[in-house]
Every structure is written in structure tokens, then in C-alpha cells.
Amino acid sequence: MRRLNVALAERSYPILIGxxxxxxxxxxxxxxxGPRVAVISNTTVAPLYLDTLxxxxxxxxxGVTPIILPDGEKFKNWESLNAIYDALLxxxxxxxxxxxxxxxxxxxxxxxxxxxxxxxxxxxIQIPTTLLSQVDSSVGGKTGxxxxxxxxxxxxxWQPKLVVADTLTLRSLPARELSAGLAEVIKYGLVRDxxxxxxxxxxxxxxxxxxxxxxxxxxxxxxxxxxxVVANDEFETAKEGGRALLNLGHTFGHAIESGMGxxxxxxxxxxxxxxxxAAELSRRLGWLSAADVDRVRNLxxxxxLPVCGPxxxxxxxxxxxxxxxxxxAGRLRLVLLQSIGTAxxxxxxxxxxxxxxxxxxCHE
Amino acid sequence: MRRLNVALAERSYPILIGxxxxxxxxxxxxxxxGPRVAVISNTTVAPLYLDTLxxxxxxxxxGVTPIILPDGEKFKNWESLNAIYDALLxxxxxxxxxxxxxxxxxxxxxxxxxxxxxxxxxxxIQIPTTLLSQVDSSVGGKTGxxxxxxxxxxxxxWQPKLVVADTLTLRSLPARELSAGLAEVIKYGLVRDxxxxxxxxxxxxxxxxxxxxxxxxxxxxxxxxxxxVVANDEFETAKEGGRALLNLGHTFGHAIESGMGxxxxxxxxxxxxxxxxAAELSRRLGWLSAADVDRVRNLxxxxxLPVCGPxxxxxxxxxxxxxxxxxxAGRLRLVLLQSIGTAxxxxxxxxxxxxxxxxxxCHE
Numbered sequence: 001m002r003r004l005n006v007a008l009a010e011r012s013y014p015i016l017i018g019x020x021x022x023x024x025x026x027x028x029x030x031x032x033x034g035p036r037v038a039v040i041s042n043t044t045v046a047p048l049y050l051d052t053l054x055x056x057x058x059x060x061x062x063g064v065t066p067i068i069l070p071d072g073e074k075f076k077n078w079e080s081l082n083a084i085y086d087a088l089l090x091x092x093x094x095x096x097x098x099x100x101x102x103x104x105x106x107x108x109x110x111x112x113x114x115x116x117x118x119x120x121x122x123x124x125i126q127i128p129t130t131l132l133s134q135v136d137s138s139v140g141g142k143t144g145x146x147x148x149x150x151x152x153x154x155x156x157x158w159q160p161k162l163v164v165a166d167t168l169t170l171r172s173l174p175a176r177e178l179s180a181g182l183a184e185v186i187k188y189g190l191v192r193d194x195x196x197x198x199x200x201x202x203x204x205x206x207x208x209x210x211x212x213x214x215x216x217x218x219x220x221x222x223x224x225x226x227x228x229v230v231a232n233d234e235f236e237t238a239k240e241g242g243r244a245l246l247n248l249g250h251t252f253g254h255a256i257e258s259g260m261g262x263x264x265x266x267x268x269x270x271x272x273x274x275x276x277x278a279a280e281l282s283r284r285l286g287w288l289s290a291a292d293v294d295r296v297r298n299l300x301x302x303x304x305l306p307v308c309g310p311x312x313x314x315x316x317x318x319x320x321x322x323x324x325x326x327x328x329a330g331r332l333r334l335v336l337l338q339s340i341g342t343a344x345x346x347x348x349x350x351x352x353x354x355x356x357x358x359x360x361x362c363h364e
Numbered sequence: 365m366r367r368l369n370v371a372l373a374e375r376s377y378p379i380l381i382g383x384x385x386x387x388x389x390x391x392x393x394x395x396x397x398g399p400r401v402a403v404i405s406n407t408t409v410a411p412l413y414l415d416t417l418x419x420x421x422x423x424x425x426x427g428v429t430p431i432i433l434p435d436g437e438k439f440k441n442w443e444s445l446n447a448i449y450d451a452l453l454x455x456x457x458x459x460x461x462x463x464x465x466x467x468x469x470x471x472x473x474x475x476x477x478x479x480x481x482x483x484x485x486x487x488x489i490q491i492p493t494t495l496l497s498q499v500d501s502s503v504g505g506k507t508g509x510x511x512x513x514x515x516x517x518x519x520x521x522w523q524p525k526l527v528v529a530d531t532l533t534l535r536s537l538p539a540r541e542l543s544a545g546l547a548e549v550i551k552y553g554l555v556r557d558x559x560x561x562x563x564x565x566x567x568x569x570x571x572x573x574x575x576x577x578x579x580x581x582x583x584x585x586x587x588x589x590x591x592x593v594v595a596n597d598e599f600e601t602a603k604e605g606g607r608a609l610l611n612l613g614h615t616f617g618h619a620i621e622s623g624m625g626x627x628x629x630x631x632x633x634x635x636x637x638x639x640x641x642a643a644e645l646s647r648r649l650g651w652l653s654a655a656d657v658d659r660v661r662n663l664x665x666x667x668x669l670p671v672c673g674p675x676x677x678x679x680x681x682x683x684x685x686x687x688x689x690x691x692x693a694g695r696l697r698l699v700l701l702q703s704i705g706t707a708x709x710x711x712x713x714x715x716x717x718x719x720x721x722x723x724x725x726c727h728e
Contacts, residue, residue, distance in 0.1 A: 078442065078446070082442070085511055085517065085518055086513070089511065089513040089514065089517060090513075092687070113481075116520060117477075117481070117508075117518050117519060117520055118517070118518065119517060119518075119519075120506065120507075120508060120516075120519045120520055120521055120599075120600075121520065121521065121599070142484065143484075144481075144484060147449055147453065149450070149453040149454075150453065152483075152484075153449065153453060153482070153483060154449060154481050154482065154483075155481060155483075155484045156480060156481055156484055156485065156520060157484055157485065235484075235485070236484075323456075
């Protein structure tokens with residue numbers, strides 16, 4: 001089992017990474033603050049892993065309230081959140097009840113926001129079951145729901161007490177979702193870890209094939225990168241650099257997700273196409289070469305990811321992008337690549353640069 | 365102008381108390397993090413004070429989005445919260461927008477929770493316009509909304525950057541609401557400040573008559589007490605004492621509010637009747653004398669407050685009380701008085717003691 005620490009002073013917590021962790025009863029109890037937990041999962045993940053988790057928790061005498069939601073990004077909304085509150089109140093869960101998220105990013109964000117806000121905050125544990133959530137959303141404390149006017153517009157920073165990434169759960173993951181997770185893995189290499197990017201270029205085939213050891217290494221290295229960034233900028237307040245750099249490709253990606261309606265493109269797919277856009281825009285600013293852009297495109301393609309955005313119309317993209325919350329005082333700030341392995345936040349790109357990039361990077 | 369500090373390390377903030385503060389343009393700008401604010405108020409308070417505040421803000425070049433909600437505890441719900449999110453998104457407010465609550469406790473709790481959760485948190489300023497909110501809810505960072513199953517069941521701790529208590533706003537306050545605020549003022553004396561309780565016994569008539577200087581003193585001393593307690597227990601996690609002590613009378617009071625339906629009794633009125641219940645139960649445990657209980661009852665009565673609860677039925681009270689979030693692992697923990705001026709949290713009271721107290725302290 002691999003073990004990492006997210007260093008956030010009194011909010012520090014470990015990430016456990018390995019195979020078959022859900023079955024090991026000794027992993028969870030040290031992190032429970034009372035004898036009760038509520039497990040929040042969805043109709044896809046619960047049939048696969050809930051029984052294993054319940055058995056593990058019952059072995060150590062913990063009472064469990066399961067709360068099963070429908071599966072999908074379109075349920076990351078107020079109604080689902082309220083269903084969680086209702087179930088917690090019906091079961092008389094109090095401030096000592098630990099909420100456990102068992103599922104992907106949607107479940108983690110929903111359960112985390114419920115934990116942040118139920119009775120003004122209860123303890124929270126993440127058990128991410130998708131690659132995307134294992135390498136990204138389960139670490140760092142971002143929680144929230146979508147609003148009809150935009151993604152993640154309502155939420156909170158709420159750190160978990162523990163993250164458990166069991167690589168066995170990836171065996172049931174559809175190939176398309178594994179690829180979506182790889183988009184964020186590749187991001188860490190592009191943004192701040194060139195040696196990792198090179199490792200990914202050498203090992204992409206093993207990852208796509210679901211090689212357990214390669215996946216565990218990629219998850220650990222991704223989480224290590226994320227943990228370092230989060231430790232230095234917990235609340236995303238850094239003016240330069242910091243957490244915002246992890247949004248490479250995300251402002252473009254969010255525009256794709258909003259424009260297509262949530263759920264048509266997977267988040268990682270939208271980020272992949274958005275990452276190519278960011279690389280192409282970086283080339284237009286003179287920071288990357290055409291070969292660099294090809295390198296980014298090739299690696300994403302080998303991971304089974306889309307490298308062009310849908311034809312929303314460049315103006316429409318821009319509108320969605322300025323709805324994105326990474327707008328600061330009206331100026332469109334973007335994360336771009338100074339070089340492969342080094343990201344920057346910048347307002348240097350002109351409206352024309354962005355429109356040209358969008359036109360170049362979209363197809364029917 | 366009186367000025368107090370709430371000492372919470374990097375979340376410390378000042379409370380300004382005085383007359384005519386809304387008109388003084390120099391008070392707010394140092395606490396704004398950007399050139400935009402959204403002022404959240406209600407249909408009762410906005411016609412009285414919004415123009416003054418807008419003029420003050422415009423004088424310093426700040427752009428304002430006013431968001432006016434219907435007035436009343438029954439609107440402290442998800443729908444109002446969502447109306448705030450909608451208005452913020454429609455006005456393209458970003459993370460640099462400061463939310464200002466202009467109103468009583470309901471507006472403060474709603475606006476504060478919106479600030480805690482809009483785009484995972486934006487800066488917040490409290491301008492409480494009722495005595496209750498000036499001495500209690502505006503200080504300490506508790507925010508939230510009600511849920512059909514219970515009061516304040518959904519919320520967050522989110523500290524303001526500044527609290528401005530303008531005593532001029534109390535001139536428009538109905539007498540009944542002034543009294544409701546005095547319930548919390550008296551609470552500070554009972555819980556931890558015997559000299560203040562004695563001052564209140566000498567000055568209650570001035571307070572009820574709306575004497576400006578007496579009110580400013582009572583607000584400052586109340587806020588000083590609250591700030592000290594909050595500084596030592598920001599997140600209400602202390603096992604003994606701490607913030608929980610400020611809930612004297614509140615578990616009983618919440619049962620009254622839930623049992624009667626929110627809005628029939630004012631919060632302070634329910635707390636007043638609940639405080640007499642807590643005193644009576646303290647007497648049954650041998651901590652207070654009958655004369656002590658009379659002393660509590662008399663002071664509350666002089667403040668124009670109810671000292672008996674409604675006849676909900678003792679069993680029904682108990683059920684509402686155990687729904688209250690101050691239940692720890694199934695045991696009913698209550699704040700009671702060890703003596704006048706000293707509160708404790710205790711699970712000593714038996715079910716029979718509580719039932720007898722409820723029967724003794726209610727009438728038709």
C-alpha cells in the first residue's frame with residue numbers, strides 16, 4: 001500500500017493507494033470520529049462495492065446509513081443534495097456522523113458539500129472509485145454542486161479526513177472513463193512535472209491496458225503533485241500560480257461541458273480537448289512550438305481522448321468561458337503552457353488569439 | 365464609535381458599534397476586496413436603509429447589486445438561497461464580490477451561507493439592523509438555512525470581514541423585536557458575566573425605552589462576551605463549555621419554534637421561555653434556588669418577554685428537543701446554570717426532570 005500525506009496543518013490527511021483496500025477493515029476506523037457513518041454512493045457503484053464496504057465497517061462495529069443516488073453529472077444538483085440532507089435527518093445523523101463518499105467525482109463533490117454543510121460541517125472520507133476522482137477531485141477539498149447557470153457555482157472547501165484509492169475498483173471502470181481520468185494525469189506532467197510526463201509517454205500503453213502497478217504509480221505521482229499544490233494554496237487565493245495552474249484546459253473544457261449540456265462529454269474528455277486548445281493558444285503566444293503542440297495532442301490521443309472540441313461557434317465558446325468563475329475583475333485569465341512541464345496563469349491572450357484557437361481546435 | 369475585535373487569527377475581524385455608521389463612507393471601503401458588492405436585504409429593511417447604504421457605497425465608487433428577499437423566518441430556506449445565487453450569477457458576480465447582509469438574523473444567516481458557498485466562498489460583511497442580530501447572530505460566523513425537518517440544519521461557519529452595528533437602525537425596530545434581542549443580551553449575563561447581569565437589572569428600563577447610550581453599551585458588552593467565547597471555540601467543537609454555553613435556553617427554545625411552526629414565536633421569545641425552563645431544570649438539579657429562578661424570570665419579564673412556553677405537550681417537546689443538533693451520541697445534552705452567571709453543559713438531567721420542568725413551565 002502506498003501512503004501520501006496532504007499537508008494542511010490541522011486539516012492534514014493521508015491518501016492510501018493500493019489494491020484491495022476496501023476489504024481491509026483496519027484502514028478506516030482510525031479516521032472515524034464516532035460509531036456512525038453514512039455512505040453516499042450511486043446506483044452504478046453501490047451494487048459493485050457497497051457490500052464490501054458495509055461488511056468491512058460492520059466488522060468494526062460501525063453503524064451505517066447507506067444513501068444511494070442516481071448516477072450522472074446531471075444529478076450533481078440541489079435535489080440530490082437535499083436527498084442527502086433528508087436521509088441524514090431521517091436517520092438522525094448528528095455532528096459526529098462521518099460521511100463517506102463511495103463513487104466518482106460527482107458523488108465525491110456532492111457528499112463533500114453535504115459534509116461541509118450538514119449541521120455546519122461533519123467529518124468526511126473519500127473513497128473514489130474512478131481514476132478521475134482518484135487523481136483529482138478526491139484530493140484538495142473542493143466540493144460543490146452545479147447550478148443551471150454554471151458548473152460548480154455553489155460549493156465549499158471541505159477537506160476529507162482520509163482518501164482511500166483502491167485500484168481494484170478501476171477494473172470495473174469503462175475504458176472511456178479510464179481515459180477521462182488519464183486526461184488529468186497527463187495534466188500534472190504538463191503543468192509541473194516533466195519527468196512524469198516522460199514516464200507517461202513511455203507507459204501510456206500499460207495504463208490504457210489497466211496495468212495495476214502502472215496505475216498505482218500514476219495515481220500516487222498525480223496525488224503527490226496535487227497535494228503539493230494544494231498545500232501551498234488551499235483556498236485557491238494565490239494571485240500567481242498555485243491551485244489555478246491545475247485548471248490547464250479547464251476553462252475551455254467547462255465551455256465544452258456547458259455548451260453541450262452536462263453529461264454528453266465526460267469531464268476528462270472536455271479537459272483533454274481543452275488542453276489541446278490551451279497548448280495551441282500557448283503556441284500562438286510564442287511559448288510552445290508546433291512540435292510541442294503535437295506532443296501534447298499525441299499523448300492525449302494515445303490515452304484514448306478527444307483532441308478537438310465540438311463546433312459550438314467560437315463566440316459561444318467565449319461567452320461560456322467568461323461565465324467561468326476563473327474570470328478576475330472582467331478579464332479572461334487562462335492557464336497556458338510557458339513550456340512543456342511549466343504552466344502559468346496569464347491574461348496575455350487577446351480575444352482574437354482565443355477566437356482563432358477555438359476555430360482551429362474544433363470540428364464537427 | 366465603539367470598536368471591538370473578534371480574535372480568530374487570520375480570520376479576525378472588527379465590530380463597529382455606534383450611531384449613524386451607515387452614513388459614514390469611511391467605514392466600509394477598507395474591508396472590501398474588490399470594486400463590487402451585492403447587498404442582500406429584505407422588503408422591510410430595504411426601504412428604510414438601503415438608499416443610505418447605496419449612497420455611501422457609491423460615494424466611494426463601489427458598484428452595487430441589490431438583492432431584496434421577502435421578510436421572515438419562513439423564507440430562510442433553499443428557495444431564498446437560490447434566489448441569491450441566481451441574482452449573483454445574473455450580475456456576473458465573481459469571487460472578488462463582497463456580499464453585504466443588511467437586515468436581521470434571517471438575512472445575515474442567508475447572506476452568510478450564500479457567501480460561504482457561492483463559488484466556494486466570497487467575502488462577507490454583516491450590517492445587522494435588529495438588536496438580536498447585533499448582539500448575537502452577526503458575530504461568530506454561524507450561517508445557514510432551515511430544513512423542513514429542523515432549524516439551521518444546513519449551514520457553514522463563515523466569518524465576516526466586518527460587522528457594523530448602527531444603533532440608529534434600532535429606532536425603527538418594533539418593541540416586540542427589541543425585547544427579543546434583550547433575551548440574548550440577558551443570556552450573556554446569565555451564562556458568564558454576573559456584573560453585566562447586575563447592570564442589566566439596574567438599566568432594563570432604559571433599554572426597553574430605547575435609550576441609545578444604554579443600548580450601545582449593552583451591544584458592546586454582549587459582543588465582547590460573544591467574541592471571547594467564539595475566539596476560544598470557533599467551530600463549536602469544545603467538549604465542555606465553549607460556544608455551546610451560548611445555547612442556554614436554546615434547545616427548549618428551538619422546540620418551541622419547531623412545535624409552533626417557524627415565525628409564530630420570535631427566536632428571542634422562544635429563547636426567553638426556554639431560559640426559564642433551563643433555570644427551573646437547574647433548580648431541580650439543586651443548582652439554583654427558587655429565588656434564583658424568580659430573578660431570571662423577573663428580568664426577562666421586565667424586558668417584555670414571555671416566561672412560559674406554549675402547551676405543546678411535554679412528550680412532544682422532548683421529541684423536538686432530541687431532534688435538535690446538540691444531541692451527542694443519543695444523549696440529550698443541555699446547557700444549564702450552575703449558578704447565576706455560570707453555565708455548564710450537562711447530561712445530568714433525567715427524562716423525568718425534563719418532563720416535570722416542561723409541565724411546570726408551560727401554559728395555554
